Amino acid sequence: MNFDRIKEKLNILADAAKYDVSCSSSGSKRKNKNKGLGNSDGMGICHSYTPDGRCVSLLKILLTNHCIFDCAYCVTRKSNDIKRAAFKVQEVVDLTINFYRRNYIEGLFLSSGIFKSPDYTMERLIRVAKKLRLEENFNGYIHLKSIPGASDELMHEAGLYADRLSINIEIPTKEGLKLLAPDKERKDFLQPMKKVRNDIVKYQSEKKHFKNSPIFAPAGQSTQMIVGATKETDAEVMYTATYLYKKYNMKRVYYSGYIPISYDNRLPPIGTEVPMLRENRLYQADWLLRFYGFKVEELLHKNHPNLDSDIDPKLSWALRNLHIFPIDVNRADKQLLARVPGLGMKSVYKILHARKYRKLGWEHLEKMGMALNRAKYFMTCASRTFESKDYTPQQIKQRILSEGNSKYQTTLSNQLNLFG
Amino acid sequence: MQTVFVYDGSFIGFLSAVFEVYEYRATNAKIVAEQNYASSFFAENNEVTSNVAKAKRVWKGVLNVGESQDARLIYRGFLSELPDMEKVLLAYIRLLFDARKSIAKNFSEPEIMRLSQINKKIGREKHRMEAFVRFRKTKDQIYFSTISPDFNVLPLLEKHFTKRYADQLWCIYDVSRNYGIYYDLKKPEMVHLDLPTQILNSPESIFSEEELDYQKLWKNYFESTNIAARANRKLHEQHVPKRYWKYLSEKYLLEW
Ligand code: SF4
Numbered sequence: 001m002n003f004d005r006i007k008e009k010l011n012i013l014a015d016a017a018k019y020d021v022s023c024s025s026s027g028s029k030r031k032n033k034n035k036g037l038g039n040s041d042g043m044g045i046c047h048s049y050t051p052d053g054r055c056v057s058l059l060k061i062l063l064t065n066h067c068i069f070d071c072a073y074c075v076t077r078k079s080n081d082i083k084r085a086a087f088k089v090q091e092v093v094d095l096t097i098n099f100y101r102r103n104y105i106e107g108l109f110l111s112s113g114i115f116k117s118p119d120y121t122m123e124r125l126i127r128v129a130k131k132l133r134l135e136e137n138f139n140g141y142i143h144l145k146s147i148p149g150a151s152d153e154l155m156h157e158a159g160l161y162a163d164r165l166s167i168n169i170e171i172p173t174k175e176g177l178k179l180l181a182p183d184k185e186r187k188d189f190l191q192p193m194k195k196v197r198n199d200i201v202k203y204q205s206e207k208k209h210f211k212n213s214p215i216f217a218p219a220g221q222s223t224q225m226i227v228g229a230t231k232e233t234d235a236e237v238m239y240t241a242t243y244l245y246k247k248y249n250m251k252r253v254y255y256s257g258y259i260p261i262s263y264d265n266r267l268p269p270i271g272t273e274v275p276m277l278r279e280n281r282l283y284q285a286d287w288l289l290r291f292y293g294f295k296v297e298e299l300l301h302k303n304h305p306n307l308d309s310d311i312d313p314k315l316s317w318a319l320r321n322l323h324i325f326p327i328d329v330n331r332a333d334k335q336l337l338a339r340v341p342g343l344g345m346k347s348v349y350k351i352l353h354a355r356k357y358r359k360l361g362w363e364h365l366e367k368m369g370m371a372l373n374r375a376k377y378f379m380t381c382a383s384r385t386f387e388s389k390d391y392t393p394q395q396i397k398q399r400i401l402s403e404g405n406s407k408y409q410t411t412l413s414n415q416l417n418l419f420g
Numbered sequence: 421m422q423t424v425f426v427y428d429g430s431f432i433g434f435l436s437a438v439f440e441v442y443e444y445r446a447t448n449a450k451i452v453a454e455q456n457y458a459s460s461f462f463a464e465n466n467e468v469t470s471n472v473a474k475a476k477r478v479w480k481g482v483l484n485v486g487e488s489q490d491a492r493l494i495y496r497g498f499l500s501e502l503p504d505m506e507k508v509l510l511a512y513i514r515l516l517f518d519a520r521k522s523i524a525k526n527f528s529e530p531e532i533m534r535l536s537q538i539n540k541k542i543g544r545e546k547h548r549m550e551a552f553v554r555f556r557k558t559k560d561q562i563y564f565s566t567i568s569p570d571f572n573v574l575p576l577l578e579k580h581f582t583k584r585y586a587d588q589l590w591c592i593y594d595v596s597r598n599y600g601i602y603y604d605l606k607k608p609e610m611v612h613l614d615l616p617t618q619i620l621n622s623p624e625s626i627f628s629e630e631e632l633d634y635q636k637l638w639k640n641y642f643e644s645t646n647i648a649a650r651a652n653r654k655l656h657e658q659h660v661p662k663r664y665w666k667y668l669s670e671k672y673l674l675e676w
Contacts, residue, residue, distance in 0.1 A: 001630070001633075003630075003633040003636075003637065006637065007636070007637060007640055010637060010640055010641055010644065011640060011644045014640075014641050014644035014645050015644045015645075017645075018644070018645045018646070018647055019647075032583055032584065032586050035586040035587055035605075036586065036587055037584075037585070037586070037587050037588070038584055038585075039583055039584050041583075045547070045550055045551045046551055046659070047551050047552070048551075048552075048642060048660065049659040049660050050642070050645055050646045050647070051646050051651055052646060052647050052648075052650035052651050052655075053650075053655030053658075053659060054647075054650075055659075056642065056645065059641065060645065095637070098634050099634070099637075099638060099641075101555065101557075101563060101585070101588055102554060102555045102556070102557070102563065102634060102638070103553050103554060103555050103565070104554070104638050137587070257650075259647065259650070274650055276650065350527055353525040353526075353527065354525070354526065354527045354528050357526050357528060357529075358528055360528070364528045367527075367528065367530065367533060368527045368528065368533065369533075369537075
């Protein structure tokens with residue numbers, strides 16, 4: 001291996017791949033077959049963290065950053081004057097295997113600029129995955145990018161080797177897409193998504209009847225939306241996300257604050273701050289939809305098109321719905337407990353278990369490690385003292401905000417923990 | 421008066437001591453490992469000999485009365501090596517035998533909460549080691565890694581690494597406790613090596629030629645994948661506390 005040459009390619013092609021925020025290696029179950037190399041057991045491992053605090057769990061690179069398209073928001077776009085490079089199939093295989101054997105990574109996330117044609121590109125990506133699986137007996141995690149416009153046949157083949165397939169719709173609205181990615185149409189994203197969804201469903205039902213039927217993209221599909229590149233509202237972003245979750249059984253939708261990379265006047269200028277707080281709020285909302293039983297209409301609607309920036313979406317919802325509170329910690333059901341601001345699902349389960357043994361008061365909740373500074377306004381317990389429920393929403397908000405000065409820091413890190 | 425049961429520091433030894441606590445019906449009992457024991461004038465001392473049969477009976481009791489979760493809490497708690505570990509474990513076992521059912525989730529009981537917290541720490545350390553172990557390939561084709569974890573988590577790592585790296589020779593060595601696990605393509609085994617001086621003095625003679633190249637490639641990758649516009653140092657150090665940096669060649673590349 002020519003290490004200097006590889007190093008140069010790696011620099012270019014890792015740098016170009018980093019704007020895809022997904023680095024998840026979880027959700028797949030692939031056993032180590034025939035004493036081969038590697039496995040994925042459902043829990044992704046972060047083997048390192050970048051200085052910006054993101055999990056490093058996969059070797060995330062482009063096969064090449066040559067591209068025939070010119071999407072305005074992308075560093076790889078044709079019109080951008082940058083160094084271009086391309087890996088050979090075998091080089092990616094060797095890098096993956098050698099990094100994996102040293103326990104640097106959980107696997108590979110391979111994406112690519114579109115060279116020649118979507119199918120030509122997709123076929124190359126598949127070749128890497130196929131080689132890893134069949135020649136190297138590699139059972140670690142493989143995430144392949146579905147190339148917009150790739151044919152159904154290739155998408156099917158990709159799913160036979162990859163754990164996850166993703167296709168980034170990037171721009172949440174149709175109009176935005178037309179403006180910024182004139183080469184692409186929505187159907188170029190949606191057709192591969194649909195094919196993959198259908199095949200996943202098909203293989204899963206076969207698996208039920210035949211134990212030995214092959215697995216197909218066991219970690220499902222994901223997608224990413226850039227926020228802050230166009231003028232979209234949070235409601236538009238989250239309604240699109242909800243649609244994708246429902247219609248295409250997305251495992252994850254990622255939200256990536258736009259990082260200004262160009263002087264194109266259709267986009268925020270270079271130097272504009274990355275909307276990290278907004279990104280964080282969107283993840284919180286996403287979490288509430290997927291794990292806390294919230295409906296998107298409860299969080300965002302016509303009269304409330306954007307999430308609050310100063311408080312998290314659950315607190316915001318609770319303050320708009322004070323008539324539901326306070327709830328009784330010793331009696332409320334799981335769904336209701338999950339709606340108390342400041343109580344995470346872990347705390348909810350702890351409460352459900354502990355209250356089988358005794359009636360819970362504040363002191364028990366505190367001993368169980370719960371932070372009550374927010375929750376106390378929304379619940380009662382076996383203790384006599386409780387916060388007066390006569391506060392107005394505005395008063396509660398003021399009190400909570402004045403208590404926590406670095407709330408943003410803590411919520412941000414929670415969110416990143418959840419990335420996994 | 422307090423009765424002190426001194427054991428040899430092993431898990432079998434500890435369980436044997438628990439057996440004797442029950443046998444003596446010692447209500448005010450304390451279990452101490454040999455290496456931490458300073459004899460006290462005011463206590464009655466009992467030297468406990470490790471006894472597999474006795475240990476097994478206690479362990480079976482735990483499994484019969486409780487659930488696998490209770491057993492796991494106890495074993496992992498033991499690996500913490502914390503100064504109050506024996507006290508917490510004995511209290512837990514007593515509560516378990518009194519309750520005659522699993523108590524693993526009864527978080528409002530302080531000793532149980534404490535053990536559950538200890539377990540969280542152990543779990544975190546295990547997870548960190550699974551993440552931060554960095555193998556370096558030796559000239560004899562062994563993927564070799566040294567660690568010095570805060571707790572004695574090496575026994576908990578065996579399963580993960582054996583499943584994952586089934587087709588390569590590997591060894592993970594705990595330098596602070598001076599033992600390791602070596603996998604010979606068939607099964608993992610505990611080993612003792614005379615290694616610190618060898619490893620530190622002449623690594624070129626130990627590690628394969630391309631080893632440093634791969635470390636450099638990885639460091640390169642790590643740097644390229646950072647997004648400067650999103651820098652968040654504080655969060656970074658929260659994820660990887662500085663004391664773990666020594667494991668990570670991407671942060672601290674050993675120049676041989
Ligand atoms: S097709 Fe993909 S790689 Fe090419 S410019 Fe558009 S987003 Fe970038």
